[in-house]
Amino acid sequence: VIPGWFSEISPMWPGEAHSLKVEKILFQGKSEYQNVMVFQSSTYGKVLVLDGVIQVTERDECAYQEMIVHLPLCSIPNPKKVLVIGGGDGGVLREVSRHSSVEHIDICEIDAMVVDVSKQFFPELAVGYGDPRVSLHVGDGVAFLKSVDEGTYDAIIVDSSDPIGPAQELFEKPFFESVAKALRPGGVVCTQAESIWLHMHIIEDIVSVCRQIFKGSVNYAWTTVPTYPSGVIGFMLCSTEGPQVDFRHPVNPIDEKDEQSKAKEPLKFYNSEIHSAAFCLPSFAKRVIGS
Numbered sequence: 001v002i003p004g005w006f007s008e009i010s011p012m013w014p015g016e017a018h019s020l021k022v023e024k025i026l027f028q029g030k031s032e033y034q035n036v037m038v039f040q041s042s043t044y045g046k047v048l049v050l051d052g053v054i055q056v057t058e059r060d061e062c063a064y065q066e067m068i069v070h071l072p073l074c075s076i077p078n079p080k081k082v083l084v085i086g087g088g089d090g091g092v093l094r095e096v097s098r099h100s101s102v103e104h105i106d107i108c109e110i111d112a113m114v115v116d117v118s119k120q121f122f123p124e125l126a127v128g129y130g131d132p133r134v135s136l137h138v139g140d141g142v143a144f145l146k147s148v149d150e151g152t153y154d155a156i157i158v159d160s161s162d163p164i165g166p167a168q169e170l171f172e173k174p175f176f177e178s179v180a181k182a183l184r185p186g187g188v189v190c191t192q193a194e195s196i197w198l199h200m201h202i203i204e205d206i207v208s209v210c211r212q213i214f215k216g217s218v219n220y221a222w223t224t225v226p227t228y229p230s231g232v233i234g235f236m237l238c239s240t241e242g243p244q245v246d247f248r249h250p251v252n253p254i255d256e257k258d259e260q261s262k263a264k265e266p267l268k269f270y271n272s273e274i275h276s277a278a279f280c281l282p283s284f285a286k287r288v289i290g291s
């Protein structure tokens, strides 16, 4: 261990470790589910770490939060009811609330410490909790989905950590089946779906499960996040049977028309061109994922 540096060593990326220079450790705790740490980095702002894995940094979180939200929500004409599984830092909520058509946002986060730590150290992420349309449920997303009526949501966003730890069940077939049930016909889901450089086997399994369950369309998109190992992370975008969803051509572009977005910081990463480009894959990934 080099003093003053945080190295992200994890079985999720064997043989490599991204490092950030540490100015000061701001919080260290152990919740019911995981170790939680916040530190001030020298060049990426504040950093949230769960069980030794970087979840967000102030400098590059926009690339992840904006894409995981606007790729699904800009692909359907009029999203009204949205569910977020995970996402306890609040960044996803901030992005969903840019859509003026949205009437209600449920968020189910298993770890209350993540919510509290975000409110204390990441105000520009936790701002998402201030939206009156938001209702927070602290608990297991698997159980929450079993409790909702069929066809409740237009969109479900699964902003999970990784299959090692509390989020493990969010990568398994029963969970995807309950997501499909909770969506209306032509509803959409977007899940955190690992890295094509590191996790092609995990992605292959997720794609095959999704193709069995989601009879609309199944797509993989990706973005660049410098503080995620391999510099990229991807998303599964699926729609249920019903009104066709063409994820590659946003029907509901987000721009200044949404008065909510006027009240907010302008988008730093997402735009309609990068939306379409996100679905273009390198050949080694296309062979596995299919187009």
Ligand SMILES: NCCCCCc1nc2ccccc2[nH]1
Binding pocket: 053, 054, 055, 056, 087, 159, 160, 161, 162, 192, 194, 195, 198, 228, 229, 230, 232, 233
């Ligand atoms: N909710 C935050 C999503 C990121 C979780 C941590 C993480 N960081 C990653 C880097 C590469 C591939 C998958 C990853 N998963």
